[in-house]
Amino acid sequence: MPSRPISLAALTVLELAPPEMVTCAFDAGYSHVGIRLLPATPTEPQWDIVGDTPLLRELERRLADTGIKVLDAEIFRLRPDTRAADYEAAIATAARLGARELLVAGNDPDEARLADSFAALCELAAGYGLGAGLEFMPWTDARDLQQAARIAQRSGRADAGVLVDPFHLSRSGSRIADLAAVAPGRLRMMQFCDVPAALPPTMAAILAEARGERLFPGEGGLDLVALLRAMPAGIPLSLEVPTLALARTVGATERARRALAATRRVLAQAGE
Template sequence: MEKSKAKALGVAPLSAIDLPHAEYVRAAHAAGFGAIGLRLEAVSVTDVPFPRDRGSKDFRGIVSALAETGLEVLDVEVLSIRPDTTREEWLPLLELGAELGASYLNVVGDHPDLTAFADIVAALTVDAEIFQIQPVLEPVGFRPLNNFDTAVQIARAAGCGVELDVLHYMRTEADFSTIADNPDLFPILQLCDAPTELSGHGERLIPVARSRKMVDLMIAEARDLRLLPGHGNAPIGELLAALQRTARISVEIPNTELRAGRPAPEYLRMLASETTAYLGSITGSERAKDLPTINRKEQNRVE
């Protein structure tokens, strides 16, 4: 598949993680998104497993959906690097990602020794170059790799990138200068909003966590209570200004409250419309050309 260079608005799989993959592709396209992420490796038991057998009906269905819609596969998820992670774990992801046309592989750090983690990332980056895929490290507040400064140092040494998830930027209390001083390292900005502190959700997180049997409220927020842009306190405008010429934007907003009663395709259309309206409201006309866009033709066709 040929990789598109168009700066279309993307959507991350967690925004509609319950949809079978081919349905997700078509729903994202109908919503007006021009790029998607695909989750090849499940993170939770509720994630829909990705078919690894390329000869299977399910895998062929995904490939057909991508071909029919013309959607770009921006990135594939998610490689968790642990002490026992080896090439045998990441090579199949890279092969599958390359066949799907992905540009990036999302990587999270679950290795307690970050020096050893950096060595593994370096080896991964060498292998990934063969497949024309760039690994992007995602610092997460509830994982060992939970610091953007550290991620930048590792990425700079290894030759890979860093993914800027707005929620994790907030929860790791990242320094804005780390982002602004290293724009070349951030090819993806995963867009959502959040209150300044976890406690800003009030009591809303508790029933969400209980329903998912989650002990860590930070995990519950990340998977089920991300906010629409402009509905929290994240410095989205500043982050976009710092990365506007380097980063692609991918919407990652799972929110059980907003989703309640909405079919997934309708929810994705709402995310596309709300995000595009927000981006237009905070961006001056002189920078409009740098904004990602949604496919209004497709969106209007289903409304």
């Protein structure tokens, strides 16, 4: 059986420019990377890689030289005024890089409109050979697994994906058992990390933890083995483990190596 694809997510090594991230992934032993084409926040690094830019061409060279593949591209926010066509240049860039999936965030409180926007984005992505997965996060308008699955269903598209992250599963109050109600075809990849079992006291603290201080798989309080067994077998894992405190003394490649080694230990516990 071929080994499960394991990808280095941008948030794990956010200080690196995309070409350097590819080299980091290669040196640390990954098969794939996730590329942040569009920033998640206005304060994070901004990279000019949408369209035929010099940085994009350097990224393509680095991918070709290392053999690293692109798993996903992020982050595509669906707001009340979003039109799918607004994202076509970024989607075309993701396709040019060979990505499989687009990571989507729901930031529209009107669920029916959000489902329609998601359907339109999925349709546009499919035209470029890409899937799109809605990532539920407790501070967004796709708050938990059940709501994300409902939005995907309301989109009317069988290819509307749902992106599961152990962090968000825990912090949204969702349960592993809830995955049984989600069509397996919607679960095409998952993010992977760990976190203490105890929930932070406020949403602001949860958000800070999400963006800056997660734990390597197996070093927290989540039942990652049970989660792996509840998800479709062999789907790619994207290791999204920001550790800002550790990053003050440990470089990106070593942190990426530790995340991968920890993940392999959990996979072994799950029988892989």
